Amino acid sequence: MSLLESLNQDMKQALKSKEKEKLSVIRMVKASLQNEAFKLGKDDLSEEEELSVLSRELKQRKDSLQEFSDAGREDLAEKQVKEIDIIQTYMPAQLSEDELDSIVKETIEEVGATSKKEMGKVMSAVMLKVKGKTDGSLVNQLVQKHLS
Structure with a gap:
């Protein structure tokens, strides 16, 4: 199953179970994937390109987490941690x-x-x-x- 299919399926599930945070993150990732495809002038991204977009999204959230933690904004830092966890479910298994x-x-x-x-x-x-x-x-x- 491709990443986009997986995101669509999880988005439907999040809608049904009223998981607002998960739904929001999935929509943001999906939009980033679609923007990247548009920018490259393609209909579908390769697996490597999808992985690149996911990595970029993950890095942005990790950077934001660091900034919020440094600023003492634990409420926003907590939100970033949840978003990171959701995005990591779509990433390949990490190397030891x-x-x-x-x-x-x-x-x-x-x-x-x-x-x-x-x-x-x-x-x-x-x-x-x-x-x-x-x-x-x-x-x-x-x-x-x-x-x-």
Whole structure:
């Protein structure tokens, strides 16, 4: 089942069960997907493009969560946490730190990186492999650890 079909099905379920927050988040994600398709001039997005949109939506909410927490707005921070949880249900299974660590080591060997100067090459290669399956900041930390 495609992401859009899954969102439509969950939207109907949220309407029936009167889950306003879930319905709102699903509508926002659906709108983002449709906007991206329009921007690219396509009818349907590829799985990778859908994943990219989901990742962007998730990152926006995580950034907002941080801002609200820093500002002491726990009510808004709580709302962001709920939205993050809903969006994460549509994301692929996340990699464990051990799995990610082995991918980082493997990629460093493939690229032939030996110093932190080559961190950009390693980061871009790793992120292509793990797109949507982990957080970029964790990848950054692991790459730095292995290149130092």
